[in-house]
Amino acid sequence: MNEKISNWMQVASLRRYTMTEGVSKGLDVIDCDNGCIRFLLNVTKGLDVMQLYHEGQNVSFISKNGFVAQNLPFGKRFEGGMLYTCGLDSVGGREGFEPHGTYHITPAEILTAQCDENGIVVEGIVKSTALCGSHLVMRRKITCAVGENTLHLEDTLTNEGFVDAQYGILYHINVGYPMLDEGARVVGEIEEIIPNDDWAAQNAATALEIDEPLTVRPETCYYLKNKTPAVSLINEKLGKKFTVSYSPDTLPEFLEWKNTLSGDFVLGLEPCSTRLGNEFTYTPIKPAESKKFSVNLTVEKI
16 A cells, blocks of 8 residues: 555556447457556457557557458458457468458457556457367466556467367567657567568568658568567667567567558567468467467667
8 A cells, every 4th residue: 555645546547448439439448557558458359459658659550440340351450559469260361261360350258357556467368269160269368567668468378179279370569650760670689581572582681670651662571580589679769669579489480571651651570370371380289288478568768
């Protein structure tokens, strides 16, 4: 107890509400603020992170679509957001599958949502099931201490079926302005940069640099081989660093997606279980087996 505090909401807060207007109408949101970072969780969309703020400044990319409640075609509903979880049935664009899978468009069931002197804790489950098919359950736990500058995400995927199953997962973490700006750069203990296609190979020399936005410029993607499981974006103009750290045993790949197109100015820092396209591979999971994934998002002053 603190004699200076009459209500804990003076220090940190958690609010639950439902969006009421426009394309977002019907989305259930958990709005968390720990006094240093504020993050919005989308209960309707897999308990993904809609936005992240550090000391009032936005870190995330939000597409022109905004946060869409309806299940529109992918290009018309992809919001970006701070975290868009891809999987579990597919990742990337594969024929016969929903682009980036169906996890994100599956509502979560909330088990815990609390804020007190011990910090913020939100926990929920998201199910990926099919009649005569798989029975996968993701238990997601998001935590942060009061005043901490890191959001901790812990996922536990369990095969609750009676036969072997498989999955692919990619944590599509999207950085936008003002954290992303011309002159910012991607840093880490990066041992190798592997272009995803010929266009990326032609621009590999500037793979880790953020250019000014242009009206015509194709996106580029690179796989980063990291000696340590952490990649940062440094913005000296803003005086901040954003870092993604992750569990390398269950997320052995890391994809950098750079799109500096005017109006769609975004950097994706994406730990994943598999590469995309022709290199996509599933990971097997046995009955009653669990796989654990961790992703931490940190914003700090430099």
